[in-house]
Amino acid sequence: MSRSKWKGLYCSIKKYSNNQNNKIKIWSRNSSIPSFLINKNVYIYNGKLFKKVLITKEKLGYKFGEFVFTRLNKNKIIKNKKYGTKK
Numbered sequence: 001m002s003r004s005k006w007k008g009l010y011c012s013i014k015k016y017s018n019n020q021n022n023k024i025k026i027w028s029r030n031s032s033i034p035s036f037l038i039n040k041n042v043y044i045y046n047g048k049l050f051k052k053v054l055i056t057k058e059k060l061g062y063k064f065g066e067f068v069f070t071r072l073n074k075n076k077i078i079k080n081k082k083y084g085t086k087k
Contacts, residue, residue, distance in 0.1 A: 009034060009061075025050060029065030044068045 003010060009032040013024060024037070026044045038057055043050035044064050051068045059067065 026064050029068065030063055033059050033062055033064060035060055046070045 011031045011034050012028045013026060013031075013034075024040065024042045026042055029044065029046075033055060037055045038060070040055055042053050042055055042064070044053055044067070045051075046068045047070050053064075053067050
C-alpha cells in the first residue's frame with residue numbers, strides 16, 4: 001500500500017555542519033528525495049558507512065536506498081580468493 005497523496009513525501013533529513021561545509025546525512029533509506037536537494041551531495045548510510053550521492057533532477061521522487069547498495073558483489077570476493085590477493 002502506498003502513502004496517501006495528501007500527506008506528501010516522507011523525508012527525514014539531518015544536517016550536520018563540520019567546520020566550513022554542511023553535510024546532509026541520511027539514515028532512513030526508505031524516505032523519498034525532495035526537490036530542495038537538487039545538485040547537492042548527500043551522504044546515505046548503507047548499514048556500514050556513508051556513501052556520497054549527487055542528487056539530480058531525474059532522481060526526484062525515488063527513495064534514497066535505490067542509489068546505495070548494501071550488499072557486496074560476490075564475484076569480487078571470488079576473484080580475490082582465486083588469485084590469492086591479500087587485503
